[in-house]
Amino acid sequence: MYLPPEDEEGRLSSLESFAILDTPQEPVFDRIVQLAQASMRMPIAAISLVDRHRQWFKAQRGLGVTETPRDISFCTHAIRGRDPLLVSDARENPVFRTSPLVTGETGIRFYAGAPLRSSEGYTLGTLCVADTRPRRMTARQVGLLTGFASLVVHELELRRHAARDPLTGALAKAGFMVLGGREFHRAVRYRRALSCLMLDIDHFKQVNDRHGHAAGDRVLAAVADAVADALRPADTLGRVGGEEFAVLLPETGTRGAVRVAERLRRQVGRLKVPAGEAAIAVTVSIGVATCGTADADFPGLLECADAALYDAKRGGRDRVVANGAQPEAAEEACGNPEAACELTGPKRLVP
Incomplete structure (x- = not known):
């Protein structure tokens, strides 16, 4: 179970305004995920956008799926805070230890998710990395993850601005x-x-x-x-x-x-x-x-x-x-x- 952010309808409306969900893969987002994965030596990395009932991956490496139900995801908890969510060992965490992402074939033990915050202050999802073994991130790695998340948001905002009519804002x-x-x-x-x-x-x-x-x-x-x-x-x-x-x-x-x-x-x-x-x-x-x-x-x-x-x-x-x-x-x-x-x-x- 999870608690949605306080203004969940506003957050979902902000996410909709980007018109990004269910769009094809794009090299710029794939590249950011690849860099995050390589720089932190993680087997799993993804740009996860949290919709009403699911998390959808704009780009991912190591997961092999395009979406999962929201109620089993780590990212739905990460979007409630302003700082990255760090889970050193999911099997020892009472919130995540029963998640199918932990107990199933994916076998996630470590998770780190940096929030993707829109210009209105809503968290759309996360840039996340994960591993199948417990681990801890250094302050430098957390800074890198947050920096890569900023790149994702910057690209999303550019797309949204370009998608709007400059005269009317529609x-x-x-x-x-x-x-x-x-x-x-x-x-x-x-x-x-x-x-x-x-x-x-x-x-x-x-x-x-x-x-x-x-x-x-x-x-x-x-x-x-x-x-x-x-x-x-x-x-x-x-x-x-x-x-x-x-x-x-x-x-x-x-x-x-x-x-x-x-x-x-x-x-x-x-x-x-x-x-x-x-x-x-x-x-x-x-x-x-x-x-x-x-x-x-x-x-x-x-x-x-x-x-x-x-x-x-x-x-x-x-x-x-x-x-x-x-x-x-x-x-x-x-x-x-x-x-x-x-x-x-x-x-x-x-x-």
């Missing part, structure tokens, strides 16, 4: 698609709800034509800020087109997604973006789609949300359209007699 399309694909497969695997929103700024071309591209950029940034402020930590905002954004809503069915979409529509509708002596009023059209058994992949879910978005635009804009919801469900979800919430027919199978 996740760039490539990163959003990677994260969306992962959430989609998790929703299907564990039969959990997952919804997606597609947002388009209404008449955005007219903003650029009348006020200039600098004003258009201010509108994009203001809309992104307004949307991000209204989302939960677990939700993800991505910029997937010029004036198009997408929102990923884990653990959210159609009713909840329509509520969120209406909240975002109203929040954006309050904006007045300065443009010289004028103030630009902004509205958005939003399409809602919920993951169902008929969907093959995340792009299919996004396509359904996009189809609902175009229904919203054809219907007069500044409104929410949900594909596949039942009329009474969306009417209840809107909860506002003035809300411009519409439904198209059951084009999709909704759980």
